[in-house]
Amino acid sequence: MPTLWFILVAFMLSMYVLLDGFDLGAGIIHLFVAKNNDERRMILQAIGPVWDGNEVWLIVAGGTLFFTFPLLYASSFSGFYLPLIIVLWLLMLRGVAIELRSLIPSPVWSAFWDGLFFLGSALLAIFYGAALANVLRGVPLDQSGYFFEPLWTDWNPYSLTPGILDWYTVLIGLLSLTTLAMHGANYIAVKTENEVNARARRIARLAWVATIVLSVPSTIATFSVQPHIAASFISRPWGFIFPIIALIGLVGMGYNTIRQHDMGAFLSSGAFILGMLTSSAYGLYPLVLPAVHPANSLTIDNASASQYGLAVGLAWWIVAMILAAIYFILTYRLFRGKVRPAEAGGHY
Amino acid sequence: MDASTILSRLQFAFTISYHYLFPQLTMGLALLLVILKTLYLLRRDERYNTSARFWAKIFAIGFIVGVVTGIPMEFQFGTNWARFSTNAGEIIAQTLAMEGAFAFFLESTFLGIFLFGEQVFGQKMHLFSACMLWIGTWLSGGFIVATNAWMQHPVGYIIAPNGRFHISNFWAVLFNPWILAQYMHTMSGAVLTGSFFMTGLGAYYLLSKVHLDYGRIFVTLGVIVGLIASVIQLYPSGDLEGRQVADYQPSKLAAMEGLFSTEQGAGIVIIGQPDTANNRLDNPIIVPKVLSFLTYQRWNATVKGINAFPPDQRPDSIDLLYYSYHIMVGLGTFFIAITGLAFLLLWRKLLFQTRWMLWVLMLATPFPFIANTAGWFTTELGRQPWVVFGLMHTAQGSSTTLSSGNVLFTLIGFAGMYLLLGLLYVVLVVFEALRGPKTEEETTQETEEIAPQGA
Numbered sequence: 001m002p003t004l005w006f007i008l009v010a011f012m013l014s015m016y017v018l019l020d021g022f023d024l025g026a027g028i029i030h031l032f033v034a035k036n037n038d039e040r041r042m043i044l045q046a047i048g049p050v051w052d053g054n055e056v057w058l059i060v061a062g063g064t065l066f067f068t069f070p071l072l073y074a075s076s077f078s079g080f081y082l083p084l085i086i087v088l089w090l091l092m093l094r095g096v097a098i099e100l101r102s103l104i105p106s107p108v109w110s111a112f113w114d115g116l117f118f119l120g121s122a123l124l125a126i127f128y129g130a131a132l133a134n135v136l137r138g139v140p141l142d143q144s145g146y147f148f149e150p151l152w153t154d155w156n157p158y159s160l161t162p163g164i165l166d167w168y169t170v171l172i173g174l175l176s177l178t179t180l181a182m183h184g185a186n187y188i189a190v191k192t193e194n195e196v197n198a199r200a201r202r203i204a205r206l207a208w209v210a211t212i213v214l215s216v217p218s219t220i221a222t223f224s225v226q227p228h229i230a231a232s233f234i235s236r237p238w239g240f241i242f243p244i245i246a247l248i249g250l251v252g253m254g255y256n257t258i259r260q261h262d263m264g265a266f267l268s269s270g271a272f273i274l275g276m277l278t279s280s281a282y283g284l285y286p287l288v289l290p291a292v293h294p295a296n297s298l299t300i301d302n303a304s305a306s307q308y309g310l311a312v313g314l315a316w317w318i319v320a321m322i323l324a325a326i327y328f329i330l331t332y333r334l335f336r337g338k339v340r341p342a343e344a345g346g347h348y
Numbered sequence: 349m350d351a352s353t354i355l356s357r358l359q360f361a362f363t364i365s366y367h368y369l370f371p372q373l374t375m376g377l378a379l380l381l382v383i384l385k386t387l388y389l390l391r392r393d394e395r396y397n398t399s400a401r402f403w404a405k406i407f408a409i410g411f412i413v414g415v416v417t418g419i420p421m422e423f424q425f426g427t428n429w430a431r432f433s434t435n436a437g438e439i440i441a442q443t444l445a446m447e448g449a450f451a452f453f454l455e456s457t458f459l460g461i462f463l464f465g466e467q468v469f470g471q472k473m474h475l476f477s478a479c480m481l482w483i484g485t486w487l488s489g490g491f492i493v494a495t496n497a498w499m500q501h502p503v504g505y506i507i508a509p510n511g512r513f514h515i516s517n518f519w520a521v522l523f524n525p526w527i528l529a530q531y532m533h534t535m536s537g538a539v540l541t542g543s544f545f546m547t548g549l550g551a552y553y554l555l556s557k558v559h560l561d562y563g564r565i566f567v568t569l570g571v572i573v574g575l576i577a578s579v580i581q582l583y584p585s586g587d588l589e590g591r592q593v594a595d596y597q598p599s600k601l602a603a604m605e606g607l608f609s610t611e612q613g614a615g616i617v618i619i620g621q622p623d624t625a626n627n628r629l630d631n632p633i634i635v636p637k638v639l640s641f642l643t644y645q646r647w648n649a650t651v652k653g654i655n656a657f658p659p660d661q662r663p664d665s666i667d668l669l670y671y672s673y674h675i676m677v678g679l680g681t682f683f684i685a686i687t688g689l690a691f692l693l694l695w696r697k698l699l700f701q702t703r704w705m706l707w708v709l710m711l712a713t714p715f716p717f718i719a720n721t722a723g724w725f726t727t728e729l730g731r732q733p734w735v736v737f738g739l740m741h742t743a744q745g746s747s748t749t750l751s752s753g754n755v756l757f758t759l760i761g762f763a764g765m766y767l768l769l770g771l772l773y774v775v776l777v778v779f780e781a782l783r784g785p786k787t788e789e790e791t792t793q794e795t796e797e798i799a800p801q802g803a
Contacts, residue, residue, distance in 0.1 A: 049464050056453055059422060100776065146749045317449065
């Protein structure tokens with residue numbers, strides 16, 4: 001049962017990164033893709049009806065993690081205190097920026113929120129990457145299962161007292177930035193036409209090259225920083241399917257870019273994200289939070305809730321996910337197609 | 349209680365009090381939006397639809413602030429209350445996760461359709477999305493009340509030897525008897541906020557002689573719904589809550605009523621300042637025997653005083669708890685009085701000419717926010733010193749690895765961030781309120797006028 005919930009929580013977090021990933025990406029690239037007020041409003045129209053729903057995946061994944069692995073939730077959230085609260089502030093500023101930029105028709109007002117939308121999105125992408133890297137690298141857990149990490153210490157991922165930021169976690173943060181920029185540019189390309197579409201394609205290509213360049217050292221560093229991952233893949237080799245999915249995504253992205261097939265490129269960048277995240281989860285299993293001293297690591301067994309709690313949670317979770325799938329299909333069907341240049345009286 | 353725990357309490361209290369200013373408004377307005385849309389479809393009077401479109405904008409601004417200030421609430425259980433989360437997460441996070449899974453997906457989907465889809469999907473779909481939005485916001489409130497109910501009145505659990513609470517009966521937790529009265533009281537409180545907001549703006553329009561048609565619609569609807577909600581606040585929901593507290597949380601009852609020693613035929617305090625050092629009430633005005641009667645329906649019933657409880661089981665902020673409760677009750681009485689009077693005037697067709705009453709209604713706009721906040725202060729301060737009533741002390745629930753400096757840092761950050769959000773909110777709502785409700789043709793005209801500058 002804990003293994004099943006490990007998979008389901010990983011699935012929900014992946015859904016969050018895939019979905020909020022493209023609207024974060026849209027925020028990262030929008031200053032470079034959309035050059036005037038009408039074009040900026042088009043970007044917001046493209047993500048407007050869905051970004052809030054995308055963020056719900058974070059809340060639901062968080063809540064699910066909370067009741068299925070209470071100790072993991074408590075330990076990681078208190079240990080990553082500062083970066084998590086900073087993430088919250090960025091989520092706030094970014095959400096407000098999206099919704100408020102067009103409410104007062106003043107060029108200064110909208111320029112301010114456009115800048116904040118960019119900054120919030122870019123920093124969130126970096127922080128999410130760094131957060132994943134912290135989980136992969138391991139944290140200084142004590143015997144009671146708690147820890148605290150300062151924002152940075154000696155920038156050395158092999159240290160006994162690591163910080164949130166070191167060269168490894170920053171590297172993964174940058175990889176996350178280029179990946180989400182690529183994903184977001186693909187989404188904007190799907191949703192737009194003409195100049196905006198052409199600029200989005202160009203940025204997607206640039207981000208694709210940067211992602212390839214960063215992926216190589218990131219992968220090598222990950223295996224070096226966390227030996228458990230290599231051990232997992234060697235003992236259960238069928239898991240190589242996950243990195244292969246990532247690779248297919250990366251190659252497919254290049255192929256679809258040359259063919260100028262925007263939807264194909266978007267699905268490819270999605271596959272790359274999914275492959276990278278599932279590879280990470282697979283490599284960690286059965287650990288959920290590795291410790292600097294391996295004996296203190298949290299695993300699916302010592303961090304999970306009771307059998308009854310997990311079983312009863314599964315029953316309502318299935319119902320909720322069916323409903324969520326219906327809403328999801330409804331929203332994306334209703335708002336499918338290209339966005340038009342901002343119409344009079346539109347919300348954004 | 350160490351400095352880090354105290355600061356964590358302050359941060360939670362600040363962020364949740366601030367957050368709840370917005371959901372109480374949007375839960376109230378969601379119901380009013382459904383009523384306006386229904387009136388439009390029944391009477392085919394374009395003004396109702398224009399009103400609905402106008403309030404949807406106010407709703408959307410509040411909703412977005414509610415969403416962004418809501419995310420920190422779930423996170424803070426883990427960040428600042430790690431030991432509580434480790435021990436109780438298996439239970440309280442079931443309902444928290446259900447809120448996200450059942451209510452938030454619903455809300456976000458239908459808010460999108462409600463805001464963007466009127467022209468595209470037609471009027472029936474628009475009304476349907478308004479209803480779903482209303483259900484979503486109220487479902488969300490239900491799961492939060494259910495989560496809080498378990499902390500007030502734990503049920504359906506077993507305690508493991510290591511101190512962790514395991515869920516043993518899911519339905520008992522989901523249908524905790526504590527929920528009913530608390531949910532009714534919370535929801536009618538939210539309707540009160542929404543209807544006073546609508547009434548207040550309508551009164552402003554009437555007083556300043558602009559948007560008169562809309563002013564009349566807002567005041568009429570607001571006063572009628574506000575009167576119903578004010579009465580429900582007192583009876584049955586307030587009455588049920590009072591009895592529930594008397595039965596299960598006598599320490600809360602004693603502290604909120606300012607009753608220091610156990611009394612037979614205890615009186616009810618109308619005014620007075622608690623002096624906790626000397627266990628007495630200064631300058632009291634007391635109506636004899638009424639507290640005993642209200643609590644137990646017998647004039648000479650015995651009501652336990654604060655001193656009947658050991659020091660480690662008494663609420664730790666008796667003064668604030670006492671004032672919160674009295675502010676809530678005082679304002680609740682005031683709401684019944686003014687909505688009742690306004691309703692009489694409305695019925696006699698005198699309200700729109702009675703300028704002093706319109707002034708009162710306009711100036712009353714912020715008071716339901718205060719009453720709702722004071723009500724939650726009463727509930728939560730009265731739960732102290734427990735984080736799970738009777739089972740786990742608040743001091744035992746905080747994160748052990750957090751230094752007070754780190755918590756103070758984030759508390760200051762939240763204060764700054766929320767000051768900015770508050771200013772933005774006020775600016776935008778005032779901006780929308782001054783623009784007023786506009787029909788579609790008027791909006792198109794306006795956009796064309798500003799288009800050269802906006803482009």
